Amino acid sequence: MTWIKICGITNLDDALAAADAGADAVGFVFTPKSPRHVTLEVARSFISKLPESLEKVGVFVNQTVEQVRDAAKQLGLSAVQLHGDESTEFSRALFQVMANGSARPKIFRAWPAKIFDTPAEKTVGWDPVAAGLVEPDEAYKGKRVHKIHVAKNGDLFLETHGFRPGVVSGVLLDSSTAEKRGGTGEPFDWERVQPWAGIINSISKLIVAGGLKPGNVQEAIHLLHPWGVDVSTGVESEPGKKDHRKVRAFIQAVRAMEEAG
Numbered sequence: 316m317t318w319i320k321i322c323g324i325t326n327l328d329d330a331l332a333a334a335d336a337g338a339d340a341v342g343f344v345f346t347p348k349s350p351r352h353v354t355l356e357v358a359r360s361f362i363s364k365l366p367e368s369l370e371k372v373g374v375f376v377n378q379t380v381e382q383v384r385d386a387a388k389q390l391g392l393s394a395v396q397l398h399g400d401e402s403t404e405f406s407r408a409l410f411q412v413m414a415n416g417s418a419r420p421k422i423f424r425a426w427p428a429k430i431f432d433t434p435a436e437k438t439v440g441w442d443p444v445a446a447g448l449v450e451p452d453e454a455y456k457g458k459r460v461h462k463i464h465v466a467k468n469g470d471l472f473l474e475t476h477g478f479r480p481g482v483v484s485g486v487l488l489d490s491s492t493a494e495k496r497g498g499t500g501e502p503f504d505w506e507r508v509q510p511w512a513g514i515i516n517s518i519s520k521l522i523v524a525g526g527l528k529p530g531n532v533q534e535a536i537h538l539l540h541p542w543g544v545d546v547s548t549g550v551e552s553e554p555g556k557k558d559h560r561k562v563r564a565f566i567q568a569v570r571a572m573e574e575a576g
Contacts, residue, residue, distance in 0.1 A: 317536060317569050318522070318543030320372060321550065321562060323351035327361035329557040333369075336563045337570070340370035342396065342545070345378070345386060350554035351547065355386055362390055372423070374398055380405065384412045394421035396487065403447040403483075410482035419480075423522065425487040428503035431511040447483035448519045486515050487545060490525030500548035502526030505538045512539040529564035533572045544569060 321333040322342030330341050343358050344351045362371055370393035375383050377399035387395055395413075397406065406422055413420035424447065443449050490503045503525050515521045520542040523535050528549030535544065548554075550561040 316573060317541070318520075319566055319569055320370075320522070320543060320545045321547070321557065321565075322372075322374065322524075322545055323349075323547035323551070323555060324557070325351060325353045325357070325555040327364060329559075329562075330361060330365055330369075332557060332559040333562055334366050336559075336566045338369070338562070338566060339543075340372050340393065341365070342372045342374050342547070343390075344374045346374070346376040346398075348376070355389060358390055370394060372396055377401065380408045380412060383409055387413060394423060394484070396423040396425060398425040398487075398489075403445060406447045406482050419484070420482075421484045422482060423485045423487050423520075424483045425489050425524075428488040428490060428508050428525065431488075431508050443518055444481070446486075447481045448486065448515075449481045450479050483519070485520030485522055485542065487522040487524055488512070488515075489545075500526055502531065502535070505535055509538055512541070516540060516542070527565075529561060529568050532565060532568050536569065536572050 318339045319337070320340040320342055321329075321338045323344055324330045324333065324341045325343075333341050343353050345355065345358075346352060365371065371390065372394045373383070373386055373390065373392045374396045375386070375398065383395055383397075386392065395409070397409075401424075406424065410420050410422060413422075426446075488503070488508065490501050505523075512521055512523075521539065522543040522545050523539055523541040524545035524547075526549065527535060527544055527546045532544055532546070532549075535541070546565055550557055550565050552558040552561075
């Protein structure tokens with residue numbers, strides 16, 4: 316089943332509506348510059364009232380390792396989503412301070428989809444090892460990948476060696492502008508990104524965001540086959556307030572796609 320996250324939750328009613336509609340996760344944005352910003356105090360006041368099975372994801376932009384760790388611990392977050400300029404070293408440090416010995420910390424890393432929207436005549440390398448998705452491990456006998464290139468003819472090819480899972484649990488591809496890191500309400504070019512999506516899917520969890528809504532989420536799933544989808548603007552009546560009918564319609568559209576096979 317496709318993992319569904321309703322992001323930008325600012326109040327208990329919207330969170331419960333998402334849970335009742337069948338969402339797998341809700342997201343809370345902890346960056347003050349966002350119109351969907353929620354404080355730790357407000358989030359704490361209603362997270363305890365949500366179903367335990369509902370994943371709670373904190374979205375952070377350029378905060379410190381300590382701030383992210385403390386928020387995750389105080390609120391009992393299931394996962395953290397890094398949506399700023401955080402480096403792989405930041406992800407490694409966060410992974411280490413969040414690890415408690417019983418389970419791997421779940422860290423999602425948002426990437427602007429435009430970094431993969433490269434003209435075919437240019438040669439571009441993207442390294443999943445440098446991104447924290449995988450770690451080199453010559454003893455690993457499973458999938459093999461190192462660096463992904465776009466050749467001048469537009470084809471993808473890989474330099475390979477063994478790997479094991481890295482500190483980043485999944486890649487969230489989002490639309491972005493110079494002013495907004497997310498929440499643009501505009502989809503990126505799914506067809507242009509499709510080859511990259513296939514590679515990401517083969518080594519990690521791909522989550523698609525950016526401009527999704529009930530009327531187009533099936534097309535996004537058809538083209539990109541993501542592990543998960545993430546929606547905020549597309550199910551709102553206004554920034555920070557969800558339209559519960561749209562939330563239900565979005566989730567129904569995803570599930571109908573699955574039933575159709």
